[in-house]
Amino acid sequence: MQNYVFQIDSNKQPLDMVHPARARKLQSQQKAKTFRTYPYVLINSNCFETANTKEYILKIDPGATWTGFAIQCGQDIVFRMELKHRGQLIKESLTKRAGFRRSRRTRKLRYRPKRFNRSKPQGWLAPSLRHRLDTTETWIKRFMSWCPIQTIEIELVRFDLQKLDNPEISGQEYQQGTLFGYEVREYLLEKWGRQCVYCGATNTPLQIEHIKAKANGGSDRIGNLTLACEHCNIAKGTQDVRDFLQHKPNLLKKILTNAPKPLASASAVNSTRFAIVKRAKQLCSDVKCWSGGRTKHNRVNLGLLKSHSIDAACVGESAAEINLLTEQPLIVLCKGHGTRQAVRCNASGFPALDKSGQPIKPKIIYRHCCAGDLVKFRLDKDRKAAIAGVYTARVKTPTKNGFEVKLNGLRVSQNIKFLERFIHRNDGYDYLFTV
Numbered sequence: 512m513q514n515y516v517f518q519i520d521s522n523k524q525p526l527d528m529v530h531p532a533r534a535r536k537l538q539s540q541q542k543a544k545t546f547r548t549y550p551y552v553l554i555n556s557n558c559f560e561t562a563n564t565k566e567y568i569l570k571i572d573p574g575a576t577w578t579g580f581a582i583q584c585g586q587d588i589v590f591r592m593e594l595k596h597r598g599q600l601i602k603e604s605l606t607k608r609a610g611f612r613r614s615r616r617t618r619k620l621r622y623r624p625k626r627f628n629r630s631k632p633q634g635w636l637a638p639s640l641r642h643r644l645d646t647t648e649t650w651i652k653r654f655m656s657w658c659p660i661q662t663i664e665i666e667l668v669r670f671d672l673q674k675l676d677n678p679e680i681s682g683q684e685y686q687q688g689t690l691f692g693y694e695v696r697e698y699l700l701e702k703w704g705r706q707c708v709y710c711g712a713t714n715t716p717l718q719i720e721h722i723k724a725k726a727n728g729g730s731d732r733i734g735n736l737t738l739a740c741e742h743c744n745i746a747k748g749t750q751d752v753r754d755f756l757q758h759k760p761n762l763l764k765k766i767l768t769n770a771p772k773p774l775a776s777a778s779a780v781n782s783t784r785f786a787i788v789k790r791a792k793q794l795c796s797d798v799k800c801w802s803g804g805r806t807k808h809n810r811v812n813l814g815l816l817k818s819h820s821i822d823a824a825c826v827g828e829s830a831a832e833i834n835l836l837t838e839q840p841l842i843v844l845c846k847g848h849g850t851r852q853a854v855r856c857n858a859s860g861f862p863a864l865d866k867s868g869q870p871i872k873p874k875i876i877y878r879h880c881c882a883g884d885l886v887k888f889r890l891d892k893d894r895k896a897a898i899a900g901v902y903t904a905r906v907k908t909p910t911k912n913g914f915e916v917k918l919n920g921l922r923v924s925q926n927i928k929f930l931e932r933f934i935h936r937n938d939g940y941d942y943l944f945t946v
């Protein structure tokens with residue numbers, strides 16, 4: 512069954528959520544109207560006073576890429592949502608911008624050593640992590656404005672980064688890292704058998720090599736390092752090790768088993784976990800935190816499959832006996848609000864020019880619609896992507912006379928006169944029911 516429908520009164524105060532069938536009836540009797548489509552919110556014009564009878568719990572399972580949300584009423588899970596963050600994209604575009612800026616500003620200057628007395632303010636989080644917090648907070652606020660939520664329950668998971676690396680670790684070993692008693696190079700020589708890991712050369716100077724290249728976000732962590740001769744190091748460059756060794760599957764397997772899993776997502780969750788609770792406490796007086804172990808225990812006992820929103824539904828004590836009333840979580844993808852760059856950059860960090868020598872503007876603004884608007888429109892005739900009919904899609908690019916959308920993976924442009932209506936204007940998210 513679908514998610515229950517949010518309901519607000521004519522003063523926009525939250526009312527009890529309603530069954531989708533009841534929502535359809537209210538609309539056909541002209542008692543309520545659509546306030547918002549994703550997620551579905553009704554505005555009840557017959558109800559002037561907030562009269563709630565039920566208690567709602569908002570449950571959150573914060574993750575590095577996906578955050579699950581579930582709303583519980585009594586023992587029923589009436590609403591599920593999965594939010595996909597775009598932390599990695601933010602990191603990539605900021606790294607790119609910093610690279611342009613650094614090269615542009617230092618290109619014709621003498622070398623200056625790095626300033627040492629710069630500190631970050633307390634509580635500072637990297638933009639990619641702050642984005643996770645901000646979007647989670649936005650959705651808590653939205654739910655609270657549409658639904659009388661009394662309690663927020665959050666899974667407060669802490670990953671033991673050393674344990675992820677070595678499940679057997681205990682006691683004193685925590686203070687004795689991988690490098691205990693070694694220098695980095697000695698350790699690597701010992702670990703990889705004093706030879707080039709890619710070609711097996713022994714009597715040649717070996718260089719420290721990043722298995723996942725630094726340019727692709729690989730870290731300096733000891734697990735990501737290996738030794739290679741200069742020739743192999745240059746040959747591999749920034750390629751993925753899977754591509755570089757695609758013809759040597761055995762060697763690839765050996766390297767991948769020796770290189771531990773990346774910890775970036777686990778540390779992203781670790782560093783934001785208290786901040787999420789802090790923000791939730793500013794919005795709701797009753798915030799409870801639960802361990803990740805309890806979530807798993809509940810999920811296994813109830814015999815449910817793992818998904819982000821089911822994990823959220825299984826958070827906390829109240830999840831011991833729940834009924835999932837919804838089979839279809841709403842999938843929300845963070846898309847951002849475009850760019851603030853006034854002019855696009857070329858490869859050297861200078862303004863990119865078009866054929867006539869004019870700077871290329873990144874965002875062309877047309878009055879009729881903008882990128883990210885959800886439109887319901889008519890395809891007047893058959894196209895390669897889809898047959899004629901009525902479709903709903905997110906605008907990819909506004910064009911001079913209309914808009915361009917993606918249907919079945921292909922770009923389709925349509926004139927604005929075939930627009931039936933805007934479902935809603937760009938709010939930085941895309942909404943789906945299946946990934």
Ligand SMILES: [Zn+2]
Binds near residue numbers: 707709
């Ligand atoms: Zn080699």
